[in-house]
Amino acid sequence: MPRALIHNRASEPPPDQAATDSGLNILFLAAFPLFAWLFQGSFSAIATAMVELWILSLALRLINAxxxxxxxxxATPGARAPRLPRKLLGSLLLGVMVTVLAGHHxxxxxxxxxxxxxxxGLGLAAFGMDPIRDKPGVAQPIAAEDDVAEETLSRADHALAQIADRVAMLEDLEITRRTEAARSLVMRMLRSLARDPHALSRIERPVAKFIGLLDAEANRLCGEDPEKSSVFVRRxxxxxxxxxTExxxxSARKTRVRGDKDAFELEADLLLDRMPRHNLA
Structure with a gap:
């Protein structure tokens, strides 16, 4: 077969696309009576014809999109369903246009x-319904984000638990309770933000900095000379x-940008975590 013929066939649109375009072109025949209204009839008929032409044009654009x-x-594996049902809305506009036209008779x-x-109904039968469900592959990125969030929580909890265990070996009740309260505050905040991957990624750096500073202070506290004043070291x-902690x-409050239910629950958790510290003070 000649190469030119192969090239011409390859450049042709797919059969379903060609059929769709021809079907939309045939729908323009419905506008012929409206054009007649523009040249004969009353002012209300001309205004109605212009509105009907606009509705028809919008309906065809929606169906085409x-x-x-x-x-x-x-054609896309793991594709998401369109948020806007364009074909459904286009068919609905066609029904509105037909209703207005029939109302004059x-x-x-x-x-x-x-x-x-x-x-x-004929519009839906001709062009079909929009996809309403996501393909199964869409859930994979969500599962991956959940794994990352779980790993972040586990890593932070492990590091804070090690620091709390070292401080608990000093057998100082107040220091142990304050350290556990700080650990509880950080973990509550991380769990509250774990549903939002973007917020969790923004809070990771403050968490790492907090853990690093707390680890350094715990090492300094545990490594102090017992002969020095324990009151000064504790204070x-x-x-x-x-x-x-403050x-x-x-920093976590600045990370939170939405005033939703999770934000309210986080404020309540922070208040509950702050109460033992003030009671001890």
Whole structure:
């Protein structure tokens, strides 16, 4: 077969796309009576014809865009369903247009509404419905994000637990309780933000900084000479722990950008975590 013929065949649109375009072109024949209204009839008939032409044009645009989205949905593995049902809306506009046109020929509303509903049904039968369900492959990125969030929570909890265990070996009740309260605050905040991958990624850096500073202070506390004043060492650790906790709390509030239910629950958790520290003070 000649190469030119092969090239020409390859450049032709797919059969379903060609059939769709021809079907949309045939729908323009419905506008011929409207063009007649523009040149004869009253002012209300001309205004109605212009509105009907606009509705028909919008309906055809929606159906055409819906067909393109449907073909892309069929050709893409793991595709998401379109958020806007364009073909459904286009068919609905066709039904509205037919209802208005039929209303000029009947005195009651029943028959125009029935004819308009029939036009809506014929539009759906001709062009089909929009995809309404995501393909199974869409859930994979969500599962991957859940795994990343779970790993972040596990890593932070493990690091904070090690610090709390080292501090608990000093057998100081107040220091142990303050450290556990700080650990609880950080983990509550991380769990509250775990549903939002973007918020969790923004809070990772403050969490890492908080853990690093707390680890350094815990090492300094546990490595102090027992002959030094234990009161000064305890006060210094508790003061720095309070400053670091408040700084992390402020940074987490700035990370939160939506005032939704999770934000309200997070505020309540922060208040509950803050109460033991103030009671001890």
């Amino acid at each position: 819906g067909q393109r989205c449907h073909r892309l949905y069929d 009947f005195h009651s509303l029943f028959l125009p509404l029935l004819i308009g509903f029939l036009g809506f 210094r650790y508790l003061a720095k722990l309070e400053v670091m 700084s992390f709390e402020t």
